[in-house]
Amino acid sequence: MLRSPPSDYHRTNSAPQINDTNDDQSLIGNITIRGEKRRRLSSEQMIDMTSFRTQMQEMLSQMFETFSEKQSLLFDDLHMRINDIDTKLTSVQTSNQEIESKLSTLNEQVSSMQNKLLEIDDEQKSLSDKLIKLDIRLSGVERSYKKTCIEIRNTPKVLNEKKNDLFNMAYNLTKFLGMEHLKDRIRDVHRFPAYKNSSASTINIEFSDTLTKWNILKAAKQYNRENPSAKLNSVHLKINSSQTPLYISESLSQCTKQLYYLTRQFIKTEGYLFCWVINDKVYIREKEGAPHILVKSEEHLQLLKK
Structure with a gap:
């Protein structure tokens, strides 16, 4: 069964009406205006430009060559100086090694001398002790004779x-x-x-x-x-x-004579009144009634100083 189309169906025109003013403005806005064309260089200008480029290239090339030569000279000089420094450093190192070797030898010699000096010092002390003992014995013999x-x-x-x-x-x-x-x-x-x-x-x-x-x-x-x-x-x-x-x-024995002389000088400066010798021994007394003092040695006199 066929139905008829609905009554509210709207038909459209095939050629719709468009506002003329709007169309003109949009057309004008879409138009691109082409600028003037670049003028071509003349033959003389082309030659001048080429010559200028050539001159610039030559000048730059010369500058680069000059710079390269200077840099090469600088590098050569620097290389020579570095080599000279290396040579000097090598010489210094060699000298230092020689000095270290000599110092090592010198240290060994000094150490050897120190050991010898210690040995000599020990021998000297031993001889000194022997001389003291011998002097005591000789003094005893002399005193035995002098008595x-x-x-x-x-x-x-x-x-x-x-x-x-x-x-x-x-x-x-x-x-x-x-x-x-x-x-x-x-x-x-x-x-x-x-x-x-x-x-x-x-x-x-x-x-x-x-x-x-x-x-x-x-x-x-x-x-x-x-x-x-x-x-x-x-x-x-x-x-x-x-x-x-x-x-x-x-x-008196010789050592007692010396001690007696020193004791006489001592009592003059230290205020003692009496000094005498008996049986090869030296005595002093500070004053009348004071106890006598046996002077045993020169060192003993130093201890008796007031």
Whole structure:
């Protein structure tokens, strides 16, 4: 069964009406305006341009060559300097190696010398100890000998003096002191060397025992004490010379003589009043009634300083 189309169906025109004004404006907007054409260069201009390009290329080429040459020279110079530095560094390294080798040898020599010095020092200490011990022994021997001896200092010399002359001096001394009976106990007499151009020196008299020694010393001191204006002199020994004072004392060992001299200097500066020697030992006393002090050595004097 056929139906008829709906009544609201709208038909359209095949040629719709379009606004003329809008069409004109859109047409004008869509039109592209073509610019003027680029003018072609003339032949002369082309030649000039080509020449300019050629000149620029040549100039740039020359500049590049000059730059390259300078760079090459710079690189060559730099290379030479680097080679020179390398050579110098090699020389310095060689020198350093030689110096290190010499220093190593020197260190070995120094080490060897140090070892030798240590050995020498040890030997020196050993020798020093031995010398000290030997000196102590010799001092002991000298003191053992000196303990029976006396000294007469400032004794004039006799012309062509002989041993008998010295013994006669000792005999005359014992006789003058009233101890002639002791002359047989004189063991030996000798004279110490005199100072240059001196007409007198010290004679040493050795007795057979210490008792005789002390008796002679005691008698001599007593005589000098009792005769202060006519103390013992060369006339009492019957020496043909002018009256020369004599000084009789205990004979001292060399080390004790040195210590006695230093001690006498010491008491002058430190205020001690007394200094004396007995049995080859040095004593000091600060004042009357004070205890005596045995001076043992030079170092001991330093300890006694106030």
